[in-house]
Amino acid sequence: MITTAELWNKDQALRRMMGKESLLQRVVALFLEQYPTQWQTLRSNLETGDLAGVQAQAHTLKGSAGELALPALTDCFANIEQAAKMRDLPATTSACEQTQPVADRTLEALQQDC
Amino acid sequence: MQQQSSRTIQDCHVLIVDDQPSSRLILESLLEDMVECSTTDSASKAIAFCRAQRPDLVLMDVVMPDMSGHDACRLLADIAETSQIPVIFVTGSATDEEQEKCWDAGGVDFVEKPVNPTTLRNRVKSHLNHKMKTDLLEQLIYLDRLTGAFNRHYLEDSLPGIIRDCLRHERDLAFILFDIDFFKQYNDEYGHLQGDTCLHKVSHTTMHSLLRPRDKLIRVGGEEFLVVLPETDTAGALAVAQRLLTVIKALAIPHQHSPEKVVTVSAGVAEYQPSDDRNLKKAVSRADTALYEAKSQGRNCVVVYDVALEGVSE
Structure with missing residues (x-):
């Protein structure tokens, strides 16, 4: 079971933004706003077998999750990116399925804390 | 090189290129008290900006939809008026392969995402100092002291x-x-x-x-x-x-x-x-x-x- 600290290391996120709480809030808001569309794009790419598209979208989401110090979600997107890079459709599909519950809990943690 | 006397870091201008709004926001916020920043969301817009505005430094994302940061860096190096603008890559991957690609493309440095603010600020400061010294040397070689025009x-x-x-x-x-x-x-x-x-x-x-x-x-x-x-x-x-x-x-x-x-x-x-x-x-x-x-x-x-x-x- 992933702990809350593994979902979001808020202290680390704040350090990455030089302690600027308002900046962190703006970045979290941007993430929450953009995530549904970006995840949907990734899923659409997967459904059409466009693994290059999946790889690019997973790379973007990995970067965004990393900026906010979301370790579990960052790992999930790194796994998707790696599987898509190998053009391994079953592994990519599996990695996406494992990501969904982690993403749900991460977004919930972000919404609660900000 | 600009036809003017020596400047400080506060007078320098950094262009941030990243297709992700959150990355642009973070990088700009980390640097805005130190240097003038502009941002753009694509490599092709970055090239147009550099031709028109000549920033002192470019912070370039690598993976972007229209053109990679590597290709943009090569294009900048190939245009006479932008060839002297240093490019620091801000990359999501610092594997050996990725590092080689950054150097091959002509980047002067790279910073790994998620960025460490202290590292980012010091790298930017260091490269801007280097750029200002290069500009100053070029001014001494290429500027007419009496009129300030080129010679x-x-x-x-x-x-x-x-x-x-x-x-x-x-x-x-x-x-x-x-x-x-x-x-x-x-x-x-x-x-x-x-x-x-x-x-x-x-x-x-x-x-x-x-x-x-x-x-x-x-x-x-x-x-x-x-x-x-x-x-x-x-x-x-x-x-x-x-x-x-x-x-x-x-x-x-x-x-x-x-x-x-x-x-x-x-x-x-x-x-x-x-x-x-x-x-x-x-x-x-x-x-x-x-x-x-x-x-x-x-x-x-x-x-x-x-x-x-x-x-x-x-």
Whole structure:
């Protein structure tokens, strides 16, 4: 079971933004706003077998999750990116399925804390 | 290189290129108290920005939809006017392979995402310091100390690259050659110190009237200046020349031996032609022919080169 600290290391996120709480809030808001569309794009790419598209979208989401110090979600997107890079459709599909519950809990943690 | 005296980091300008709004926001927020920042969301927009604005440093994302940061860096290095802008990659991956790609593309450094703010700020500071020192050295080599305009060394070293760019992209390139009317009489009447002041004023007014960073003012002789106008046709150069005549006359520097009773200039306009075969002298000599005609027509005017003038100047 992933702990809350593994979902979001808020202290680390704040350090990455030089302690600027308002900046962190703006970045979290941007993430929450953009995530549904970006995840949907990734899923659409997967459904059409466009693994290059999946790889690019997973790379973007990995970067965004990393900026906010979301370790579990960052790992999930790194796994998707790696599987898509190998053009391994079953592994990519599996990695996406494992990501969904982690993403749900991460977004919930972000919404609660900000 | 800018035609101005030495600057501080606060005067420097950094371009942040990233397709992700959150990344742009974070990078800009981490640097905005230290340096002027601009942001853009694509590599192609970054290249256009660099051509127009000449930032001192570019922070470049690697993976972007329209063009990779690596390719953008190579393109910048290939354009004469942007080739000196250092690029730091901000990359999501720092594998050996990725590091090699950053160096191969011509980047001066890279910072791994998620960025450590202290590392980012220090890398940016370090490269801006290096850039300012390089600019200063180039100023000492290429700038005329009296007028602040570029000198002949700059013309000889930089113009081949500017011509190459224009030829490659099939873009126009125009020149204005102008000099101060009755300048010998001015020096005789007011003295050489006052003559130097006059040159300084004319030069600075001209530089402020050139609206794009890529437009260059070069002092080619005593009171003779060349304006290099990339991506400009004859009509555009004529408009610039007429503006220069107006603003210089408006300085109202007294000159009792001038019919206008103030300092004026005469100008010749010519366009670079592909048949010049990269021969700078041919293009400048056409502007010189036009300038000669402007002098013959009574000075304080602009003449555009026409082949019919060749017989006149000879």
